[in-house]
Amino acid sequence: MAAPGGARRRPLLLLLFGLVHGASAVFVVKNGNGTACIMADFSATFLTSYDTRSGPQNKSFELPAGAEVSNSSSCGKENASDSSLVITFGRGHTLTLIFTRNATRYEVQLMRFAYNLSDTDTFPNSSSTGVKTVESATDIKADINKTYRCVSETQVNMDNVTVTLRDAAIQAYLSSSNFSREETRCEQDLPTPTTPPQPAPTPAPASPAVFRYNVSGSNGTCLLASMGLQLNVTYRRVDNKTVTREFNVNPNKTTFGGNCSATLATLELHSENLLLLALQFVMNESSSRVFLQGVQLNLTLPDAKEGSFTATNSSLRALQATAGNSYKCNAEQRLRVTSSFSLNMFRVWLQAFRVDGDKFGPVEECQLDENSMLIPIAVGGALAGLVLIVLLAYLIGRKRSHAGYQTI
Numbered sequence: 001m002a003a004p005g006g007a008r009r010r011p012l013l014l015l016l017f018g019l020v021h022g023a024s025a026v027f028v029v030k031n032g033n034g035t036a037c038i039m040a041d042f043s044a045t046f047l048t049s050y051d052t053r054s055g056p057q058n059k060s061f062e063l064p065a066g067a068e069v070s071n072s073s074s075c076g077k078e079n080a081s082d083s084s085l086v087i088t089f090g091r092g093h094t095l096t097l098i099f100t101r102n103a104t105r106y107e108v109q110l111m112r113f114a115y116n117l118s119d120t121d122t123f124p125n126s127s128s129t130g131v132k133t134v135e136s137a138t139d140i141k142a143d144i145n146k147t148y149r150c151v152s153e154t155q156v157n158m159d160n161v162t163v164t165l166r167d168a169a170i171q172a173y174l175s176s177s178n179f180s181r182e183e184t185r186c187e188q189d190l191p192t193p194t195t196p197p198q199p200a201p202t203p204a205p206a207s208p209a210v211f212r213y214n215v216s217g218s219n220g221t222c223l224l225a226s227m228g229l230q231l232n233v234t235y236r237r238v239d240n241k242t243v244t245r246e247f248n249v250n251p252n253k254t255t256f257g258g259n260c261s262a263t264l265a266t267l268e269l270h271s272e273n274l275l276l277l278a279l280q281f282v283m284n285e286s287s288s289r290v291f292l293q294g295v296q297l298n299l300t301l302p303d304a305k306e307g308s309f310t311a312t313n314s315s316l317r318a319l320q321a322t323a324g325n326s327y328k329c330n331a332e333q334r335l336r337v338t339s340s341f342s343l344n345m346f347r348v349w350l351q352a353f354r355v356d357g358d359k360f361g362p363v364e365e366c367q368l369d370e371n372s373m374l375i376p377i378a379v380g381g382a383l384a385g386l387v388l389i390v391l392l393a394y395l396i397g398r399k400r401s402h403a404g405y406q407t408i
Contacts, residue, residue, distance in 0.1 A: 083099045211251035230343075231341070232342040255271070277297055294313065323354055
């Protein structure tokens with residue numbers, strides 16, 4: 001129960017935006033031994049909507065300086081169970097805060113406001129009389145043995161009533177007869193988090209080193225490849241941002257192997273983060289064409305949301321050549337494996353099947369190299385044509401100038 005005279009008040013006028021708010025007061029609930037179990041210091045504004053004969057009416061009023069702690073307040077059983085602070089003011093109005101706790105935190109589990117519509121000074125022309133009660137849960141909570149502190153406004157909406165607390169300090173289940181110096185601040189008082197600076201985009205790595213790979217079976221070498229490899233992957237990071245990064249395959253930190261069969265040759269690469277990069281070549285016996293059919297990637301990415309990245313495509317027809325010939329491409333090739341993974345290949349020279357020892361067979365140039373060769377040929381031809389035109393123009397002009405002279 002509340003001890004008599006349990007409320008102490010210290011008038012405080014708050015001037016905000018030109019409006020004078022109600023006085024702040026310290027409300028104290030004590031047990032039978034005179035020990036405080038609840039302390040609350042705040043000012044409050046009540047905004048209500050009530051019916052009159054002419055229609056709904058809004059009324060705003062403050063918690064007055066004369067508000068008192070009611071004897072119906074309670075410290076609960078041995079300061080451990082539910083406790084309550086009941087504040088009375090005016091003609092039959094009460095504001096009740098009901099507290100509950102667990103091992104680490106306490107909270108205002110329920111705020112209840114009872115207002116007397118028969119109070120004609122506060123509710124003039126009310127079409128109803130008697131006491132009306134509304135209640136709502138709140139976000140007022142703090143750690144045990146700490147004061148809930150909120151300088152900012154705290155609003156609690158209850159049906160057609162809004163209670164606004166200001167400059168609030170509240171503590172229940174007190175271990176001493178005063179507010180704790182340690183505080184749990186409300187979210188409204190905490191500083192607005194600033195957006196962390198975005199990291200600079202990761203620069204694209206230099207061209208990867210070219211390395212010579214080979215895969216052998218019972219019948220000798222089935223795959224010979226010299227190339228530089230780069231992985232281009234798009235993935236979602238742990239911060240839910242989608243990024244695209246390129247990783248070079250470092251031959252010095254990579255082991256390779258594979259397997260051979262009559263129509264299938266597979267090159268497998270492994271490293272610390274590159275769990276697997278597999279290139280699968282097949283030979284179409286009816287057409288005697290060899291091509292890259294499958295690519296499989298399993299990559300560890302520490303900053304990825306899933307922790308890793310995987311991609312597979314077994315329906316490609318890339319790097320084609322006739323069986324017994326080698327495929328060569330000096331230009332960079334970007335092989336799109338999936339929508340989120342491309343394999344970038346540099347200075348490729350490879351041959352699958354019918355490999356003679358460690359030597360490449362006759363070369364089939366890629367289309368990119370053929371196009372790059374056409375450009376200087378076309379430019380050279382254009383320059384030669386231009387020189388020929390200039391020479392012809394010079395000769396024609398010289399002949400005309402000789403025809404203009406007469407023999408004497």
